[in-house]
Amino acid sequence: xxxxxxxxxxxxxxxxxxxxxxxxxxxxxxxxxxxxxxxxxxxxxxxxxxxxxxxxxxxxxxxxxxxxxxxxxxxxxxxxxxxxxxxxxxxxxxxxxxxxxxxxxxxxxxxxxxxxxxxxxxxxxxxxxxxxxxxxxxxxxxxxxxxxxxxxxxxxxxxxxxxxxxxxxxxxxxxxxxxxxxxxxxxxxxxxxxxxxxxxxxxxxxxxxxxxxxxxxxxxxxxxxxxxxxxxxxxxxxxxxxxxxxxxxxxxxxxxxxxxxxxxxxxxxxxxxxxxxxxxxxxxxxxxxxxxxxxxxxxxxxxxx
Amino acid sequence: xxxxxxxxxxxxxxxxxxxxxxxxxxxxxxxxxxxxxxxxxxxxxxxxxxxxxxxxxxxxxxxxxxxxxxxxxxxxxxxxxxxxxxxxxxxxxxxxxxxxxxxxxxxxxxxxxxxxxxxxxxxxxxxxxxxxxxxxxxxxxxxxxxxxxxxxxxxxxxxxxxxxxxxxxxxxxxxxxxxxxxxxxxxxxxxxxxxxxxxxxxxxxxxxxxxxxxxxxxxxxxxxxxxxxxxxxxxxxxxxxxxxxxxxxxxxxxxxxxxxxxxxxxxxxxxxxxxxxxxxxxxxxxxxxxxxxxxxxxxxxxxxx
Numbered sequence: 001x002x003x004x005x006x007x008x009x010x011x012x013x014x015x016x017x018x019x020x021x022x023x024x025x026x027x028x029x030x031x032x033x034x035x036x037x038x039x040x041x042x043x044x045x046x047x048x049x050x051x052x053x054x055x056x057x058x059x060x061x062x063x064x065x066x067x068x069x070x071x072x073x074x075x076x077x078x079x080x081x082x083x084x085x086x087x088x089x090x091x092x093x094x095x096x097x098x099x100x101x102x103x104x105x106x107x108x109x110x111x112x113x114x115x116x117x118x119x120x121x122x123x124x125x126x127x128x129x130x131x132x133x134x135x136x137x138x139x140x141x142x143x144x145x146x147x148x149x150x151x152x153x154x155x156x157x158x159x160x161x162x163x164x165x166x167x168x169x170x171x172x173x174x175x176x177x178x179x180x181x182x183x184x185x186x187x188x189x190x191x192x193x194x195x196x197x198x199x200x201x202x203x204x205x206x207x208x209x210x211x212x213x214x215x216x217x218x219x220x221x222x223x224x225x226x227x228x229x230x231x232x233x234x235x236x237x238x239x240x241x242x243x244x245x246x247x248x249x250x251x252x253x254x255x256x257x258x259x260x261x262x263x264x265x266x267x268x269x270x271x272x273x274x275x276x277x278x279x280x281x282x283x284x285x286x287x288x289x290x291x292x293x294x295x296x297x298x299x300x301x302x303x304x305x
Numbered sequence: 306x307x308x309x310x311x312x313x314x315x316x317x318x319x320x321x322x323x324x325x326x327x328x329x330x331x332x333x334x335x336x337x338x339x340x341x342x343x344x345x346x347x348x349x350x351x352x353x354x355x356x357x358x359x360x361x362x363x364x365x366x367x368x369x370x371x372x373x374x375x376x377x378x379x380x381x382x383x384x385x386x387x388x389x390x391x392x393x394x395x396x397x398x399x400x401x402x403x404x405x406x407x408x409x410x411x412x413x414x415x416x417x418x419x420x421x422x423x424x425x426x427x428x429x430x431x432x433x434x435x436x437x438x439x440x441x442x443x444x445x446x447x448x449x450x451x452x453x454x455x456x457x458x459x460x461x462x463x464x465x466x467x468x469x470x471x472x473x474x475x476x477x478x479x480x481x482x483x484x485x486x487x488x489x490x491x492x493x494x495x496x497x498x499x500x501x502x503x504x505x506x507x508x509x510x511x512x513x514x515x516x517x518x519x520x521x522x523x524x525x526x527x528x529x530x531x532x533x534x535x536x537x538x539x540x541x542x543x544x545x546x547x548x549x550x551x552x553x554x555x556x557x558x559x560x561x562x563x564x565x566x567x568x569x570x571x572x573x574x575x576x577x578x579x580x581x582x583x584x585x586x587x588x589x590x591x592x593x594x595x596x597x598x599x600x601x602x603x604x605x606x607x608x609x610x
Binding site: 207216222225251255292 | 527566597602607
């Protein structure tokens with residue numbers, strides 16, 4: 001049974017201090033699906049594009065065992081477009097353009113064969129659409145949700161409804177503080193868990209990620225990088241790696257979830273090494289495993305007996 | 306042979322959103338010495354106070370096996386004073402007062418019996434004074450240096466001289482960026498290692514610490530804390546725990562240095578749990594070891610075979 005992913009597919013114009021790229025493949029569902037594809041196929045994708053969505057991107061997704069029965073291609077619409085500019089400090093980005101286009105009236109339809117999926121990854125998209133997808137699922141076992149400040153500020157009520165049906169929320173540190181109005185992340189995590197998700201992951205960019213599961217806290221390091229070419233999609237790649245690994249291993253214990261966080265972090269590190277989705281296009285699973293071991297070297301320590 | 310510590314001793318007025326305290330024991334040498342005392346005694350302390358320095362603080366240091374032969378008590382001077390106010394976001398602090406007093410004309414004299422010390426911890430103080438101490442040492446094997454933005458901006462040349470004679474620099478992330486004008490910490494670390502220290506530790510507050518030793522990078526997590534009562538002295542406590550553990554084990558391998566970073570982080574976490582030096586005053590080594598194991602639980606992960 002496939003891992004169901006819903007989210008955006010888009011065409012991005014991105015500029016960083018190092019380079020720029022136009023009409024690049026983007027969108028939360030895209031990054032999640034490509035990232036998850038290294039762990040378990042098929043990925044069932046629910047999303048929408050316009051007729052301008054390049055055929056080569058369709059083929060790229062298909063090559064990664066992404067099932068596109070749930071992808072709506074609207075004849076009279078254009079694909080969602082986003083343009084952003086990163087500064088020398090890559091933590092700061094300006095959004096130059098957001099054109100919803102095909103997303104504007106998107107009504108997600110989950111194909112019959114997707115509805116029995118047990119693992120669902122709700123990528124960053126309007127929480128109303130996340131709810132519509134959940135409503136069509138038969139009996140999902142494990143629901144992972146990603147979101148962003150835009151929905152926390154603009155659609156909080158709908159987002160809270162999603163959270164009540166979510167097993168894992170993945171969010172970054174500033175979003176956690178925004179959602180809870182609590183500056184201390186440990187306290188903030190407690191507040192968020194009361195909103196529904198029994199498991200919470202707080203991403204901290206160059207500082208790694210925190211996992212709150214049952215009564216454990218796990219702190220994953222970030223991969224040390226001298227050069228980040230394009231931060232776009234890092235969070236989505238994390239979500240894809242995390243969910244893909246859990247879907248592959250079918251083990252939802254806190255111990256295995258720690259490994260999933262590290263695999264998510266590994267996929268995010270591959271993502272930002274190249275522009276757009278390039279870092280996720282031609283990986284091999286052996287390289288993913290090597291990077292997992294790099295994370296172990298980075299964080300393991302023990303006293304001599 | 307004792308671990309030699311030089312730095313400031315002071316009387317602090319500190320206010321946080323939770324409480325305030327006046328004439329509290331403070332200063333970099335104080336925190337370093339108390340923290341290191343849990344690992345190996347005696348600590349040889351070089352510093353200066355005025356005649357107003359309370360007798361009870363002298364006794365406290367002596368109770369922690371801190372040798373005070375190197376402490377100058379100046380009859381006609383007052384003790385160094387610092388006053389600061391922390392805000393709800395404890396990363397932000399205002400310095401309300403700095404009175405150098407006895408520090409103003411401090412001429413550090415290293416007592417004869419201290420001069421053979423092999424381990425030296427240069428706490429945060431004017432780098433001119435750090436150099437004067439080093440000049441009096443016979444053949445130190447391992448020199449750890451702490452500093453702050455004030456000296457990076459005001460006495461960079463002298464600081465660079467210290468760094469050329471230093472084995473380990475401990476610095477926080479914003480100071481590393483300030484020292485190198487390089488926003489990326491991994492690149493910044495390379496630049497700093499070219500300034501002299503073969504080992505570098507970058508402290509990142511609530512995000513833990515990075516160790517750069519030989520060709521390894523180690524990422525230590527921060528202890529998850531819901532409440533930080535008083536961040537004063539956290540960095541000094543880290544330096545004391547790090548150096549004290551290495552002095553105790555006499556093992557300067559990168560693997561052991563990772564453990565030292567974790568012990569430093571553990572001591573910093575005890576420090577900030579209470580006001581002033583209270584968190585370091587009545588610990589037991591068993592509790593320090595328990596916290597070390599908490600750090601292991603926080604960061605260790607492994608896939609099932």
